[in-house]
Amino acid sequence: MSSKLPHTLEQYRHAVHAHELSAEEYLDETRQCIEHGDPQVRAFLHLRLDAARSDAQATNPLSPLAGAPIAIKDNIMVAGERCTCGSQILEHYVAPYSATAVVSLLAAGAVIPGKTNCDEFAMGSSTENSAFFPTHNPADLTRVPGGSSGGSAAAVAAGFALGAIGSDTGGSVRQPAAFCGVVGFKPTYGLVSRYGLVAFGSSLDCIGPITRTVRDAAIMMNIMAVHDPKDATSVKRPHVDFEATLQPTLTGKRVGIIRELQRLDVQPEIAAAMEAARKAAVRSGASIVDVSLPHILSALPVYYIIAPAECSANLGRFDGVRYGLHVDGRNMTETYSRTRNAGFGTEVKRRILIGAFVLSAGYYDAYYKKATSVRQLITDELEQALQSADVLLTPTTPTTAFRIGAVTDPLEMYKADVFTIPADLAGVPAISFPAGKDAAGLPIGLQLMGPRWSDADVLSSANVIFTALGGES
């Protein structure tokens, strides 16, 4: 893509609003970029570039997104487009309606170039669990882009879209953003409607933006943070302009460092990036506070009980009776069993089995019920910590992107989510922003978390540190 072309959503919007660029022109450039790059990256499961060009032509150049290409993770409904969730069981499923977040984006003038690859039903941290193919990290094609929203993060990193949306249940927006060197924001649970997002862990799932800058994430949040009567967990809040509330400094802000997470092994360059961010925060006017969350390391096991429990119920509907893959058996039970055996991949089956087990009579109290109590404990501790600190700074991941095929032990893979899971369990906002590169040139991501409904504050603080570390404002 020509270097004169806008690199961020904000620049794009400015150029189109000023009539320096048309949506069609930009989409044609994007098309070239995708056609040239995606055969290697494989960010998209389905492209709709011809339709996107007509959409771009029809778009109002003065609308907030003015025809900007925004990629959609393939577990979010776009009416008339396939929605596979990266699974064989939905390989040919066509969405009969659009997700509320998609409706909002389209109404704001977004144009959808395609649906992005993901781990099957958003279960995974590398996009290798896609039933169709793995996505490659644009920073190093031999490496994973992270997951589960790996296609969305890779698309934004590779210039295939100015922004994307993904879903975050245990870190699925932030972790791939970190691996690909882009921004990933998980809003407060209830801020963005889940209607039209294929449920994985319903009490955890959040739709969030993936962009090149923090400001771009704020621009997308302005469009997606809408109360939705179709989602009973969507919360009615006073309107906040996330872009307008971005502040230039951290004056008066307290940045907390979580003691228990400091003790975890992380890649040395990531520890160094943490140190650099801490210094940048202080230079920007923040004070650093040490906070303790005694039960935060239980977040991972708690998550791997609650998320599978919810998924075991959520994925029951894929039974081959009404839509999706159907494999005949001699009777109803055998048809269910054959369909689901053929349609689901190993990781999905593992989680359904874990989920059914922890909910079953005799084990419910010891696993599911206990996990919900510990979840509450972690939430309370996090809320308490966020009284002595405005935001908490952590790495997003313990390592930078690993090689495709390198992690085969599911438990090792689960551990990649250790920093991101607490925010999902507590429903608080959290953002991953790029903070330099490691020795191999791979992107490093750092995370900021804040209390519930402090989304504007988290975006603002992240923007200050991100730009102080050399990111585009």
Next chain:
Amino acid sequence: MTTTIGLEIHVQLATRTKMFCGCSTTFGDEPNTHVCPVCLGLPGALPTLNAEAVHLAITLAMALGCEVHEVSEFSRKNYFYPDLPKSYQITQFDRPIATVGSVPIVTERGARSIRLTRAHIEEDAGKSMHVADITLGGETLVDFNRCGMPLIEIVTEPDMQSGDEAYEFLRNLRRLVRWLGVSSGDMEKGAMRCDVNVSVSPDPALRGTKVEIKNLNSFRSVKRAIDYEEQRQAQCLGGGTSIVSETRHFDEVQGTTTVMRSKEASNDYRYFPEPDLPLLQLDSTELESLRAQMPELPWEMQSRFERDLGLSPYDAALLTEERSTAEFFQQTIALYNNPKKAASYMGTEVARLLNERGKTLSETQLTPAALAGLLTMVENNTISNTASKDVLPLLVDTGVTPAEAVKNLGLEQVSDASAIKDYACEVIAENATQVEQFKSGKEAVLGFLVGQLMKKSKGKANPKLAGEVLRTLLKS
């Protein structure tokens, strides 16, 4: 042998839309025409709670004397079945909206109270239709119009001991749900469904093994199934066979029950709290206002009618079968202060006309004011009781006032002594034998002569006056 019976009743709440989506609840339309992504459980769709359903559920629970909880919780009940598109039913488990409560019944054993364990809100499943037709491949088809319909499930304590009691309980419950307008209570349309638990024990102090009976499509079926099951279990026990805990199917045609499945093989439903719906929190002031709006209940009104108005148990029951009838009666007696007479007139003359026309009271033109007017005219001797029977059809069919009807029919009672004297003279002239009998002291013959006079006047003569005039003439 002692029989113990408990019931689980599903009552469909009479909302305009389904429990968790905006689809219509209209019954009997083309299959799969009232469906949407939510009730079809399509990926990505989410439930939102129907406030009207909650409202109706609270109303019913309060009328049942339940403790209505300010906080309750929805849960997922997980099982695979083709008519359950999400693979789970949204229901209430650990924290139902209401607990305890009772329904009074009156049977041969007298007045009793059947205790309720709980009442909870849930969604209905779709309807599986097993198509035997070979051209359709002998497949099972599913209609999702019913899927997501709002239900309240009421669970009783094992407080009943016979099919009659269960029948009476259901009848009274149906009267209540109709009275409150929370449900049509129509078992044929599936708006009220009942599963029965029956156990029989030779030792009254011990409870026998519980057997569940399903597929009960009418109150009569419930009674028949219980009667059969009572006998079957007693026979088993008598013959030394023990009862197996199982679910049995009632066969309408044979009047028997057959094994559906053993309880041991029952599902583990893996209930857990529904993450898509927040806790259901009821506002205490709203609950208070609902309580304040609660109408007098049918059984309360029934006993008040007996106690305070002196109505017969039969009339009191009849008038409180439907709320519109009870209200009609109350409005009538507000204008005509003879409740017993009004009740008896409604129970006989009005009831007969409604029966002939196959209509309910509210479907006719009759108003309480018209009925009160008619009864007052009889009371004042403006018309005779006999003539009132000719007036009533006009009031029922056309809605004219009683005065207009009486005038139109020319039925005004003749209380003019000179007109009656003319009739009396004719009667005396034509019935010489009876006149002789009367004069020789057989006073009872007067009745016959009054009858003749009434006939001549086409029923319009005031019978009391006619008697007096005749007596005077005969004695002179």
